[in-house]
Amino acid sequence: MAFKTLKTKRAAVTLEALGAAVERRRAVVGDVAVPRNSGENRTASKRALIKAIADAGGKW
Numbered sequence: 001m002a003f004k005t006l007k008t009k010r011a012a013v014t015l016e017a018l019g020a021a022v023e024r025r026r027a028v029v030g031d032v033a034v035p036r037n038s039g040e041n042r043t044a045s046k047r048a049l050i051k052a053i054a055d056a057g058g059k060w
Contacts, residue, residue, distance in 0.1 A: 042050075053059075 039047075039050075
C-alpha cells in the first residue's frame with residue numbers, strides 16, 4: 001500500500017480488471033473519433049520537437 005494512513009472503503013482495482021472494464025466500455029460505445037489538435041498556438045520549440053519526431057520516423 002502506498003500510503004500507510006489511507007483508509008479506503010473498497011479494494012484496489014487490478015490492471016486486469018481495469019482492462020476488462022475498458023474493453024466493455026469500448027464494446028458498448030464503439031470507435032470514438034477524437035479530433036486532433038489543430039496546432040495553431042504551438043510554440044516554435046514544440047513545432048521543432050514534433051518535426052524531429054516525424055523525421056526520426058515517429059508518429060505524433
